[in-house]
Amino acid sequence: MALEIVVMIKQVPDSQEVEIDPVTKTLNRMKARNVLNVADENALEAALIIKDRAESHITIVSMGPPMADEAILECMGKGADRGILLTDRAFAGADTYPTGLTLAAAITKLGKFDIIFAGEETSDSSTGHVGPGVAEFLGIEQITYTRSVRFEDGNVIGERELEDGIEIVRARPPVLITVRLGSNIPRRQTLRKKIDAIKTGVETWTLQNLGIPAEWVGFKGSPTVVRSMKTIKEKERAARKITVSEIGELVKELAGNGVIKMEVEQQ
Amino acid sequence: MTGLINAVPTDKPEEYRNVFVFLETRKGAIVKSSLEMIGIGKEIAEKVKEKLVCILVGNDLAPMAKEAGKYGCDKVLGAESPDLEDFKTMPYAHYAAQFISEEKPNIFLIAATHDGRDLASRIAVKSRTGVTADCTVIDIDPNERILLANRPVYGESTLAEILCKNHRPQMATARPGVFKVPDAQDGRNCEKDIRRVRVDPDLIRKEIIGFRPKVEFDITDADIVVSGGLGLGKKEGFQVLEELAKELGGVVGASRPAVDVGWIDRDHQVGQTGRVVRPKLYIAAGISGKAQHIVGMKQSDIIIAINSDPDAEIAKYSDYFINDDVYAAIPELIKEIRKLKGEKEVEIST
Numbered sequence: 001m002a003l004e005i006v007v008m009i010k011q012v013p014d015s016q017e018v019e020i021d022p023v024t025k026t027l028n029r030m031k032a033r034n035v036l037n038v039a040d041e042n043a044l045e046a047a048l049i050i051k052d053r054a055e056s057h058i059t060i061v062s063m064g065p066p067m068a069d070e071a072i073l074e075c076m077g078k079g080a081d082r083g084i085l086l087t088d089r090a091f092a093g094a095d096t097y098p099t100g101l102t103l104a105a106a107i108t109k110l111g112k113f114d115i116i117f118a119g120e121e122t123s124d125s126s127t128g129h130v131g132p133g134v135a136e137f138l139g140i141e142q143i144t145y146t147r148s149v150r151f152e153d154g155n156v157i158g159e160r161e162l163e164d165g166i167e168i169v170r171a172r173p174p175v176l177i178t179v180r181l182g183s184n185i186p187r188r189q190t191l192r193k194k195i196d197a198i199k200t201g202v203e204t205w206t207l208q209n210l211g212i213p214a215e216w217v218g219f220k221g222s223p224t225v226v227r228s229m230k231t232i233k234e235k236e237r238a239a240r241k242i243t244v245s246e247i248g249e250l251v252k253e254l255a256g257n258g259v260i261k262m263e264v265e266q267q
Numbered sequence: 268m269t270g271l272i273n274a275v276p277t278d279k280p281e282e283y284r285n286v287f288v289f290l291e292t293r294k295g296a297i298v299k300s301s302l303e304m305i306g307i308g309k310e311i312a313e314k315v316k317e318k319l320v321c322i323l324v325g326n327d328l329a330p331m332a333k334e335a336g337k338y339g340c341d342k343v344l345g346a347e348s349p350d351l352e353d354f355k356t357m358p359y360a361h362y363a364a365q366f367i368s369e370e371k372p373n374i375f376l377i378a379a380t381h382d383g384r385d386l387a388s389r390i391a392v393k394s395r396t397g398v399t400a401d402c403t404v405i406d407i408d409p410n411e412r413i414l415l416a417n418r419p420v421y422g423e424s425t426l427a428e429i430l431c432k433n434h435r436p437q438m439a440t441a442r443p444g445v446f447k448v449p450d451a452q453d454g455r456n457c458e459k460d461i462r463r464v465r466v467d468p469d470l471i472r473k474e475i476i477g478f479r480p481k482v483e484f485d486i487t488d489a490d491i492v493v494s495g496g497l498g499l500g501k502k503e504g505f506q507v508l509e510e511l512a513k514e515l516g517g518v519v520g521a522s523r524p525a526v527d528v529g530w531i532d533r534d535h536q537v538g539q540t541g542r543v544v545r546p547k548l549y550i551a552a553g554i555s556g557k558a559q560h561i562v563g564m565k566q567s568d569i570i571i572a573i574n575s576d577p578d579a580e581i582a583k584y585s586d587y588f589i590n591d592d593v594y595a596a597i598p599e600l601i602k603e604i605r606k607l608k609g610e611k612e613v614e615i616s617t
């Protein structure tokens with residue numbers, strides 16, 4: 001029986017192109033191109049690596065505006081079999097709680113699943129909280145911040161990147177995995193799969209399809225609200241020009257200020 | 268298991284009292300980022316004259332409970348079992364949420380480490396409340412007892428203040444390395460309630476089968492970081508940087524392309540997709556100063572840029588700008604530091 005894999009992805013504004021409006025101090029997303037969140041590309045690649053070795057069926061699930069179907073098609077062009085876009089005005093303005101709930105409701109509707117993948121976090125929100133939230137709603141275990149994942153003898157083995165080392169974890173499906181940004185090299189789309197993806201198309205599910213109340217999702221269903229946004233003052237720096245011949249003076253100055261320590265090394 | 272269920276506003280938020288801090292542990296000790304949570308947790312608890320309660324989940328908790336008391340925690344709540352020896356998300360989240368439902372805290376803080384973030388939103392969902400991720404400024408409105416959770420967004424350019432007014436507890440994860448570790452003192456009062464628990468076998472669904480400790484010194488721990496970019500031109504450039512770093516008691520960092528071409532390991536990468544460092548001194552050698560690199564080092568106390576291009580973007584992020592070839596500047600730095608050390612050595616010995 002094929003492994004049922006779900007990959008949760010998000011379309012985000014290209015972080016290289018995002019600008020902050022100097023007057024309103026809000027994000028000027030209009031100017032930025034929309035791209036597939038980079039860590040999600042790594043999550044998809046981790047799923048595809050499993051599919052390369054074990055018979056698998058990959059479904060992409062994403063919550064977003066109608067145009068986010070582009071990001072889903074891109075994933076299908078790389079080898080995902082099915083794409084579902086959760087789109088509804090009611091979903092807008094969601095914090096991590098209702099985002100997780102909406103995704104979990106969709107996955108529940110899909111039926112059987114073995115492994116759910118997600119990127120470690122998105123570049124536009126950087127919480128890393130949605131994946132674990134989904135696992136909680138579904139009542140399954142999780143392996144987060146993985147830099148490699150393999151499927152072996154019916155188990156998922158993930159190497160987690162922690163602050164002080166690599167933790168190797170084994171879990172039996174169903175399990176949710178989040179994948180570190182940059183942990184693998186995502187493959188390219190193939191022309192053939194791209195054409196297939198366009199033929200297959202992306203399914204659109206609205207709130208109605210999920211069968212949960214409108215008050216539970218989007219802004220209404222969000223326990224947190226943003227009260228204010230302030231520009232973080234960048235430290236002003238002098239950029240004092242120093243020539244190579246003045247380096248001796250610079251070193252003395254830094255040593256004088258205690259920035260660099262001159263303790264004689266213990267022999 | 269929570270099931271598909273919404274977040275619910277709390278009926279009587281006034282009944283929710285005290286600040287909870289979840290303590291992460293390693294080999295029988297509380298990790299540094301969790302001690303930082305004791306510091307900020309105590310600070311906000313005192314502002315509203317409430318208690319700081321620390322949550323411990325693990326095995327043999329007594330020494331860690333004692334340590335928590337020394338750092339200023341008023342009460343420790345613990346769930347202890349050999350089955351909890353290793354970090355496992357489901358049982359850890361279960362006991363944290365159980366303590367919440369019993370004790371009704373107003374605020375719940377966790378360090379935003381990987382394990383901390385792994386747990387936080389699961390605990391929030393179990394408690395049907397919200398959580399603000401990766402805060403760098405945390406305060407409390409003393410009258411309303413509302414947590415003011417501030418987090419940087421949009422590549423650290425903006426600070427967003429996020430409130431969770433109607434749900435309890437008000438949860439936040441807080442960025443490691445930002446808040447101060449409080450002073451430890453013996454003889455502080457700390458009530459301890461550590462329970463031997465029998466873990467429901469259905470909660471044990473993963474197993475830690477190995478751990479490889481980091482061999483490399485973590486660049487985020489270093490006081491001085493000497494970083495190199497493509498401007499070094501060759502792999503050997505990093506040996507020169509290594510020499511300078513050694514002379515300064517620092518470590519070597521790198522731009523992403525320098526890692527990508529294989530001159531140095533990815534553990535050294537500074538920036539958006541690498542590590543964020545905040546050393547006392549950051550030296551950027553042959554690095555152009557693109558935004559993705561800058562976010563990883565702009566919080567350094569002092570920045571020295573070495574770049575042969577007079578118009579390099581890095582200049583405006585620097586306190587000192589050495590507009591020259593790295594291979595002229597770095598050996599000179601090494602020479603001058605050795606010279607100064609030599610002088611000092613003479614002073615000591617005479």
Ligand SMILES: Cc1cc2nc3c(=O)[nH]c(=O)nc-3n(C[C@H](O)[C@H](O)[C@H](O)COP(=O)(O)OP(=O)(O)OC[C@H]3O[C@@H](n4cnc5c(N)ncnc54)[C@H](O)[C@@H]3O)c2cc1C
Nearest residue numbers: 496497498522523538539540541553554555560575576593
């Ligand atoms: C999604 C994304 C994430 C990214 N994440 C990161 C990240 O985490 N970290 C990161 O660093 N980058 C990251 N980047 C890449 C980033 O945009 C830049 O490309 C990168 O920082 C440039 O590296 P560099 O400064 O080493 O190289 P270059 O931009 O090529 O700069 C080399 C510099 O060296 C100078 N130079 C050349 N020869 C000499 C010499 N002999 N002496 C002195 N100076 C010399 C040149 O004047 C130039 O300024 C990311 C990019 C993307 C798209």
